[in-house]
Amino acid sequence: MLFLKATKDTLKDLNVKPHPVESTDPFFSWHVNIFTLYGKKHYVFMNDLSRLSLTVKGIRSNSTKVQEIFLTHLRHYFAVEKISNVLMNAYLDNCKEFVLTKTDSRSVRSTLNEIMLIMKSLERDHEDLKDQDTRHKWNNRFIYKPIDYNEPIDVFRKELDERFGSQA
Template identity: 25%
Template sequence: MLIQCTKKLLDTLKKRPDHVENVPPLYSWHANLLTINRRKTVVLMNDVSRYTVVLYGLKAADFRKLDGLIADAIRRTLSDASVNPEIIERYLSASPGCVYAKTKNRAMVARLNKACENVQFRGEVLDPNDLIQSAAGRGTSKILVGNSSGDYIIPDEVMYKELAKLTDQPVIQCRAAVIKATLVLENHDVWRRVVVPLDITFRQLHRILQVLFQWTDSHLHEFTVYKGGKPSARLVCDKEALDFPGNIPMFMENDRLLSEFARKGICIIYAYDFGDGWNHVLKVESIDENSTKNVPVCLEGKENTPPEDVGGEWGYEDYLKIMNDPTHPEHDERVEWSGDQSDQIFDLDDVNFRLETML
């Protein structure tokens, strides 16, 4: 693997740059060293696709074993994107080890700097307990960027096309579930049907549901898995909840994958905002064992979601009554209170755009 480093990174590695020619762009990466949240961070950008891989919180000892960390980071980032493991290993074995050289030219450095900016923008979500920041790399690789011909590309799509040339197998290989999520409302039919990869955590499922229903992630939430009509597991977002165990096994949502519980026909209740009491019934309608889509996709949906903090179902009915009556004495006050939520509508294209860039 050819790693073309900025001077700052070469100085940190205490390496003299090698002179290397004729390395295929798929096996060539540009790399920079920067500081994010006071932690040393290496950002790698693939030359042909601009796919991004991130190492975060590096110590002096880590730089001495950077070859292995780079291979591990590429492997984990592609694996978390549901790339076929055989293709990943074929890619890594085709160019074992790392050779370090100077950056190629100003154009490539400009592209690398843009990738670094996009990683820095995601600084608040970087995990201080993990060297390999798979989510940041994959998220950055979903951002539309320009190329030398004046067109725009999405790095991960280009990377998958390049990897496809190494084999006749599908690049993306994962299991996925079709889930119908219904917001429990007596007088309204609010639901979304979505395809989600099964190898996501319940924390990621929470984020997907927030996008689907246009919530703002301003309140606590939890999941309850039902088996045979009875609750069999609770997945919570707050560690303090673990101090109050009940008769149902309780787990942190970050520690469990959807695949551990999802079966055709199973029911999961997603509770959001315990004050307003928004309950969503998640029904697993089917399982696709050979999905080639590694991001959630909303297939269809119906009706809009109530505004945040509206006061639950009763408050929502009162809100609608006032909003639909311009002569009501509280109408103007409610319009001002609701702000952007007053004209919030379910837009399938917008929802899918947001879903595609989140995992």
């Protein structure tokens, strides 16, 4: 099951009430925040376990298709990173059901705020980061203390291999 953990501003923008949950699998949990980049509204999704992030535009207020839009972008990003179809499908098969809930990790929120701050500070100077694929690859190669100074894409790939590698 996919867990989208939205900030108060995000919940307000989507006009939804969060569902209470007791526990989640960090590999299938993503914190979500809303912010403005290049003059347009974007949502930033960050995986709780790996700190892998996706920045998505085109989610409208009151949208009921957050899960669908997120999974479409995630599938595309997996292809950009050349993650095998077997591993990609294994992960996405576990995301068919989803729950929208509140944020619950200050550590993930801090990392999420950090990547948003970096993107905002670079939006004037780096036209190449307007390209979504370039921005995702660039963002997912930062190193973070909560993941033992590894790159988010490496942590995510390792977890994919550990969980679903036998299916490949």
